[in-house]
Amino acid sequence: MAIASGSWVATVNHHANPHSFTSPTKPIFFLSQKPHNFHVCSSRCSMVLEEDEKKSPSPKEDKWPFFEPGPDDLNRVLSRFLRDPETRKLSSEFYEKAKENSELRTTKHLINYLVSSKNWNLLVSLCEDLREHKALPDAQTCSNLIRSCIRERKFRITHCLLSVFRSDKSLAVSASDAAMKGFNKLQMYSSTIQVFDRLKQSVGVEPSPGCYCRIMEAHEKIGDNQKVVELFQEVKSQRLSFLAKESGSIYTIVCSSLAKSGRAFEALEVLEEMKDKGIPESSELYSMLIRAFAEAREVVITEKLFKEAGGKKLLKDPEMCLKVVLMYVREGKMERTLEVVAAMIKAELKVTDCILCAIVNGFCKQRGFAEAIKVYEWAMKQECEAGQVTYAIAINAYCRLEQDDKAEMLFDEMVKKGFDKCVVAYSNIMDMYGKTQRLSDAVKLMAKMKQRGCKPNIWIYNSLIDMHGRAKDLRRAEKIWKEMKRAKVLPDKVSYTSMISAYNRAKELERCVELYQEFRMNRGKIDRAMAGIMVGVFSKTSRIDELMRLLQDMKVEGTRLDARLYSSALNALRDAGLNSQIRWLQESFDAAQTSASRYSNTKNTRTLS
Structure with a gap:
């Protein structure tokens, strides 16, 4: 029906940049026996068929021509048609007509354009064409296509494409790997398991180390640690290459699963096996193992792994260091906590406020406030940054040691750094003012506290009531008592005891009885x-x-x-x-x-x- 011409010229004028495709050897298929010039102007998307003026048009000529350029030329022409809204319909018809050629091979240019333009309906049509013509793109294009569909939440199209790609063994593995990785990022672990199961059902297809890594990660996230171990044994039985880039991740996942299921010593054996095979360890692997042994209070093993990680420059997890510090605090080995801080500083790892407050608070309880202050001052010399909790603990220690000037200086430093809403620190300073009979300073601090948007709690009110009660300033104590009730802060046993004691000192015994009866009515x-x-x-x-x-x-x-x-x-x-x-x-x-x-x-x- 079609007659081949010896030569053809296709000219595409897109805005100001003309493009020409000329083929002296490729045949062009027209519904006429006459040679034609095919001109497309994309500036306003008009398409004109110009015949030789001396030749008459054939009555059997179709509305649109059909030619067969090279695959790259076809994709470029289609892509340019698709860019202009007025030629999209034309490009779709042109593509449908081009499919009649049995030698059609779609390429990544068209696929990439359909993805970038988010033309999902046409992409579904392309998916069906790929199945029909068995014209599959390369592995990289398939993987990119799967990733794009998952990123845009086009899961139906994703599964449709996977069913097409499973007809090719190499594409099945790479596409499934990309799909499982994408589903894991979206925490769709059941979809990951579904993709892996379908891949395993494919005849003659063996999952790659990457596929095993994704499926093991999915099972670990849903808490199926035993399945992770079984998959790891399956990987070892199939003798897959452990030189793949996913090998380190596979070992890390299985170690994590073993540690979470209370099998930390088995995880340690897996680490030794990993070293024997020459697979490089990761900071995540050491972090997970150290945390597991620290929680189990296995001090010797924890210290060994911690030094090992430090020597390999794999100390990158502050939370793991916190677990080690807490282990030493529970074991009473407070000096070792300072070694952890030194190791973190050497590894250029920030010493968090959680770690500092755990150490300083541990010294307060086990070695006394004087030792705690020494440790705090040492940490500050090491350029560690204290946070709100550490400041509050240090202020309390200075107050207990009656070093009021240092406590106030530290409190001012804390406020300047933006930690101006710590009720515990305010309470400590307030208590210090009460012990030193600095009632006016306590009232001023209360006013500043409110001005900074920090609401006084029961501790603050109790301190103020107690100090004014001891000074027999019943008017101020009663005022604070009423203010506390207006603020809907319920008085506790200490509040009632302080008020009753204040009125008892002033010999106002009837008021003492009234407060006691109120206390008992509130089930005190x-x-x-x-x-x-x-x-x-x-x-x-x-x-x-x-x-x-x-x-x-x-x-x-x-x-x-x-x-x-x-x-x-x-x-x-x-x-x-x-x-x-x-x-x-x-x-x-x-x-x-x-x-x-x-x-x-x-x-x-x-x-x-």
């Missing part, structure tokens, strides 16, 4: 401090019934009496002449309960000395 539990104050209050006001009720409540709640409290209650009952109540008190609170007081301990200590 009596402790020795509260009971000691109220026994005195009830004794002074001759409220024997309420005193007996207090003692009965203490017995029910299991609160023990110390010697001073027992003596005060006993004297009050004797003064009232209540012998039966005295016997009840002696029977209910025996000597075993009252001998544990600090006064008894002090007396015993003096006797022994």
Whole structure:
């Protein structure tokens, strides 16, 4: 039906850049026997067929010509047609007509353009054509196509393309690898498992190390650690090349799965096997193993792996270093924590605030505040940066050592660095002001705290109430009490004890009774401090019934009496002449309960000395 011409010329004018394709040898197929010039102007997408003026047109000529240039030429022409919205329909018709040629070979140019233009409908059509004509692109193009579809969330098209590519063994492996990698990035691990299972079902197709790496990663993420180990054994049984770039990742994944399932020593054996095969270790692998042994408190193995990683310059995980520090703190080996900090500095790894506060706090609890301050100052000389928590711990240590000037200087430094909303630090400074009777400074600090947008908590209010109560400034204490309630901060046992103690010092016993009754109505539990104050209050006001009720409540709640409290209650009952109540008190609170007081301990200590 078509007659080949000896030569043809195709000219494409796109804007100002003309392109010509001339082939003296390739045949061109027209529905006429006459030679033609085929001109396309893409500036406004008009297509003109110019015949020789001396020749008459054939009545059987089709609307669009069909020619067969080289594959690259065809793709370039189609790509240029697709760029202009007005010629897209023409290009689609042209492509459908071109498919009638049995020697059609689509190339990566057309595929890449369809992907970049996001013409997914035409891409589906192309997918069907690939299956029909068995004209598959190269492996790189297939992988890029799969990755693009997954990136654009075109999962139906992805599975359609995979079914086409599985007809070729080499393409099946590379395309499946790209698909599984893409699904793992999207955390679609079930899709990864599905792709791998279908690949395994393909006849004569063996997964590559990359495919095994992706499927093992998927099973590890969903917590199926045993399946990861089984896949690793399968890789070893098939004797796949361990020189592949995925080998290190495969060993890292299996070690991680073994460690997570409590098989850290088996993971260590896998590491030794990895070394024997000459596979380079990764920082991730060492990090995972060190964390596993540190959590198990295997100090010797942890130290060995940590030094090994440091020697190979593979210390890159601050969280792993934190695990090692916490292990040393639990084991009481505080000096070793400083070695971890030195190793991190040598590896140019930032010492985080979590690590610093764990070390300083550990020294506070195990070696005392003085040693903790020395460690903090040493860390600052090493140019470590303290964070909010470390600052708060150091300020508390300075306050406990009564180094008030250094505590204030450190607090100012903390605020200048932007840590101006740490309630713990404010509470420590507030408590320090209370102990040194700097009430005006405490009030100013409270105002600054509010100005900076930091809401006072119960600790702050308790400190202010206590310091003003000790100074017998009841007006200020009552004002703070009311402000606390307006701020909807519920008073606790310390709050009530401080307020009752303040009014007891001022001899306002009726107010003490009111606060105590409010405390009990709020289901507050009596402790020795509260009971000691109220026994005195009830004794002074001759409220024997309420005193007996207090003692009965203490017995029910299991609160023990110390010697001073027992003596005060006993004297009050004797003064009232209540012998039966005295016997009840002696029977209910025996000597075993009252001998544990600090006064008894002090007396015993003096006797022994």
